[in-house]
Amino acid sequence: MNKNGMQLNDWAIKKIESEYGNDVCLLLGHKTLKLEKDMGEATFSFYIPATNRANGLAKTFIIDGIGYDLFPMSWERIGDMADVKEYNTTCLADGEILWARSDEDRQRFESLKGRLAANLQNPQYMRERAVKWINFAKDIYQDTLFEEKLYKVREYAGHICDLLSIAVAFVNLRYFKHGQTNQIQELAGMEKVPQGFVELYKNIIIEPMPDAQKRLCFEIIKITGKFLDAQNAKAVSEVAPDFAELAAWYHELCYMWRRVYHWCDENDAVNAYIWCCNLQNAVDEMGAKFGIEDTDIFSYFNAKDLAKFRNRAECVEQVFRQAIASNGVKIDEYETVQDFLHINS
Numbered sequence: 001m002n003k004n005g006m007q008l009n010d011w012a013i014k015k016i017e018s019e020y021g022n023d024v025c026l027l028l029g030h031k032t033l034k035l036e037k038d039m040g041e042a043t044f045s046f047y048i049p050a051t052n053r054a055n056g057l058a059k060t061f062i063i064d065g066i067g068y069d070l071f072p073m074s075w076e077r078i079g080d081m082a083d084v085k086e087y088n089t090t091c092l093a094d095g096e097i098l099w100a101r102s103d104e105d106r107q108r109f110e111s112l113k114g115r116l117a118a119n120l121q122n123p124q125y126m127r128e129r130a131v132k133w134i135n136f137a138k139d140i141y142q143d144t145l146f147e148e149k150l151y152k153v154r155e156y157a158g159h160i161c162d163l164l165s166i167a168v169a170f171v172n173l174r175y176f177k178h179g180q181t182n183q184i185q186e187l188a189g190m191e192k193v194p195q196g197f198v199e200l201y202k203n204i205i206i207e208p209m210p211d212a213q214k215r216l217c218f219e220i221i222k223i224t225g226k227f228l229d230a231q232n233a234k235a236v237s238e239v240a241p242d243f244a245e246l247a248a249w250y251h252e253l254c255y256m257w258r259r260v261y262h263w264c265d266e267n268d269a270v271n272a273y274i275w276c277c278n279l280q281n282a283v284d285e286m287g288a289k290f291g292i293e294d295t296d297i298f299s300y301f302n303a304k305d306l307a308k309f310r311n312r313a314e315c316v317e318q319v320f321r322q323a324i325a326s327n328g329v330k331i332d333e334y335e336t337v338q339d340f341l342h343i344n345s
Helices: 003-019 052-057 075-082 103-119 123-145 150-171 183-188 197-206 210-237 243-265 269-290 306-326 337-344
Strands: 024-029 044-049 059-063 066-072 096-100
Touching: 003 024, 003 044, 003 052, 003 096, 024 103, 044 052, 052 066, 075 103, 096 103, 123 150, 123 210, 150 183, 150 197, 150 210, 183 197, 197 210, 210 269, 243 269, 243 306, 269 306
Parallel strands: 044 066
Antiparallel strands: 024 044, 024 096, 059 066
């Protein structure tokens, strides 16, 4: 740390001790988001308040062209970082305690660091967090589709690349220590990266035309989603599924098939279609979980030929029934109420 950094840390610590001793839990330093030429400045970054009075400590200023921001960050937000729910994971992972009100405050921060480290070693949890970032990128893409201003399209495209990169890093049980800096180089060194991802990232950045940039954003979202689906499918295949769970699901969902059949029999294309939306989503989700691939119902939809659509829905239902039976689980079904009462009384 250079002389300026030491002097600023001393200033912040003295100010806390003289004016906010009971109002601040910790003063933290952080430097991994700095430019390399400024990296030596391990100066204060944020503090964790104990009371609302600590808001008075917050201050922004500039010295020799470098901006400084001393700002509060709540324990709740630090907890979200520990659970990999915040954007800048590095603020917790690489944060340095410069001053502590008590050993308890210091231990609490270190405990959250430990929780983060544990989460970063949990593949299933990190894949779940990766899904959240992909969904966030999809939300931004929706705004991009309807955006006409060139500068906003370019901004959104950059956010999409950034968030999808975080998702990929999470699958690799990694985070970007330096934020957006050199993401492409870091991705190139990761074991699990969607094929073509890095090239698409580069092409999105250099593409001058907004419509083409939108198409490229669609492609990178698509390949990242498929990549994550494949990772999840591989993880599921490594754990023997409990087909009793599938049977319980079928007990409930069979009524959804009944609805689709009913509206097909009534030749009501709209109701048959709308109810099948829920059914298609459910069979896709459970099919992926239990290794059932034959789940396509909607490709057979024809508003003028609902009998064919109904037959296809029946075929998919039988696929699920057979999967349950072939894995040694009996569907709990009865012909009459009397049969049910006789067995269950």
